[in-house]
Amino acid sequence: MRFRKSAWSELRPYGLLVAMMLGVCSASAWAASNTLPEPGPVRKVDVPVAQEKTLPNGLRVVVAQRKVTPLVTTTLYVKSGAEVDPAQLAGVANLSASLLVKGTATRSAPQLAQAADALGGSLSSGAGYDQSRIGITVTTPKLAAALDLVADAALHPVFAQEEIERERKQTLDALRVSLSRPDRLARLVAARAAYGEGAYGHSASGTPASLPRITRDDIARLHQTYYRPDNAVLVFAGDIDLDQAVALASKAFGEWKAPATPLPAAAATRGKSVLAPIIVVDLPGTGQAAVASVHAGIARNAAEYYPGIVANAVLGGSYSSRLNQEIRIKRGLSYGAGSSLDTRRDAGTLGASVQTKNPSAVEVVGLVLGEFDTLAHTLPPADELTARKATLAGDFGFGLETTGGLAGQVADLALYGLPLDELAHFVDKVQAVSGEQVCDFARMHLDRDGTTIVVAGDAKQFADALAKAYPKTERYLAASLDFDSATLKPVVVKPPAEKH
Structure with missing residues (x-):
């Protein structure tokens, strides 16, 4: 199951149009409306128990x-x-x-x-x-x-x-x-x-x-x-x-028969990374740079699942979350910045993603890492937690409104070995997450030593400055990447030695 940025992220391709439309608002009108309203009471979600x-x-x-x-x-x-x-x-x-x-x-x-x-x-x-x-x-x-x-x-x-x-x-x-x-x-x-x-x-x-x-x-x-x-x-x-x-x-x-042979043994889903903590992917001539971070996350059935989705919501799960506030709204460096918690059967990831101008890439990397540190070491204010939990509850209810959405949520429970009544308790479990639990989760899963940052773009505009700020940087040419290799480099197979 993946908790990503909320529905606002679907509007990113129209960001410029939206920005132009917002431009008709006067500065005074914006100033008068820049205080967000308090979130309303959490709406009860009627969830059938499978x-x-x-x-x-x-x-x-x-x-x-x-x-x-x-x-x-x-x-x-x-x-x-x-x-x-x-x-x-x-x-x-x-x-x-x-x-x-x-x-x-x-x-x-x-x-x-x-x-x-x-x-x-x-x-x-x-x-x-x-x-x-x-x-x-x-x-x-x-x-x-x-x-x-x-x-x-x-x-x-x-x-x-x-x-x-x-x-x-x-x-x-x-x-x-x-x-x-x-x-x-x-x-x-x-x-x-x-x-x-x-x-x-x-x-x-x-x-x-x-x-x-x-x-x-x-x-x-x-x-x-x-x-x-x-x-x-x-x-x-x-x-x-x-x-x-x-x-x-x-x-x-009914006539579908299971073979007598067992399923093949499952392969390890996570291996040790051999890549540098900061990776530059050079895509010459591209107009923007993409910054992506990744950290080891959790499986869907992990005990800290609910603190994890609340932490992700605070960090980058919606338009009002910290990454977007800091990078887009305050500084105008991107049309959108967010994070996602991807939970799978055996492992998962917590990641952030931002697109920005090539010359702004190094600044954005610093801002992303700074937000990780803040979330890991400072309790989120109560009003922020309340707002992010309300967003999670609202998105959850919205996702269940169609039969397809309901089927997908129920399938996640069945596929990941969770109780079939789990959806009925989702909102209550989200509401029960404390600020301390959010910080604990962030400390464990946003630690800088376990962070990999990838910056893909026109490297000549940012690579030197990035390497100066973060010396453990490795650079790749996009056209030369081998995605079948854990090193991203082609595997060279030596021919057998000739026998004499």
Whole structure:
């Protein structure tokens, strides 16, 4: 589960337009309105408690019933994702999941899409870390037919070569665009710094080198190994009860058999980083620099989860949080600065991200580190804590308003081994977090010795000044990065010595 910046961050691409619109306000009007109103009382969130039953084949069926509208979201989750990609084959899990909707033994990709459209829905699939998924949202009367489509796509994909090549090309094209952006580059490098050679360290979507290496056999092998009922959870959210869901699931998935062989042993998800604490990625000619920090975080089921999400909310979880106040609002160095707490099954990260002008990169690095120190060593004021908790509660309630949002939250509980009534206690647990707990969390997870800072941009405008301020700096040319390597450098394989 990932607690990122709130919905305001979605407006960042329009930051200049917003700034121009705000410019029509007079200075006196701004001064008169620059005191924020007190947050209102926390709104009670009505959360259905999920119920579950496991089918004889091992498939776990989880249902969150809410009869507000005649809609149901159903999603099949396989409890394996990008972390099971084989070495040098980053992207296999994502390709395998994406191709589920591209044709089965009895339906072509267009036929699958047309069948879903006739039901008023659309099949979607993909993979992240810890899970692969395929699902659909339809009206209640159409659910049985929709679930048959989900089962057909999940259990009987053909992985046609032409569809593989089309998906590979689309993924490579999107990846090349991403790697031309300093923010995306910085995040990828930061992930390597956080996880090293661990299974969470590579890009879930693959790399420019790994994607061309992936064969149909690789894709089919991953599907055969991990797509099994005793490694899956079928989630329903909306206008359906447990008995109805179990009956539908038994019909659609009852013949799915678990193999006698156990799942492969899980690889270590976090390895030791071999990268410098300050990393410069040179992207010559780019107009902005991206600053990304990363620290070792926590697993989703960690005891300090709630102090962690409150600490993240104070640091950079919303427009009014500290990073954005200091970097954007006070100094105008960015259109937005924020942080995110990414919690996974076995590990996680706490990170911050800012985009700024190249010449401002060094100043922004100092400001980010300063906010880390302040949060770790100074109790947050009570009114600030109250406001950030209110934001968390509001975002939580907003995220549950759709059946898709409810299904996603319930799936997190099931995938990460948490009690199914956890959502009902979310707001109370957030409210119970103290300022001391926030400081304790920050001291443990924002320590400078455990911090990696990545700055991606036009290095000639900031690299020398950055190295002067932070001597333990290493520089890379963006075009030379090898994202399949924990060192970010190509692995040189020496030819065998000739025998004489």
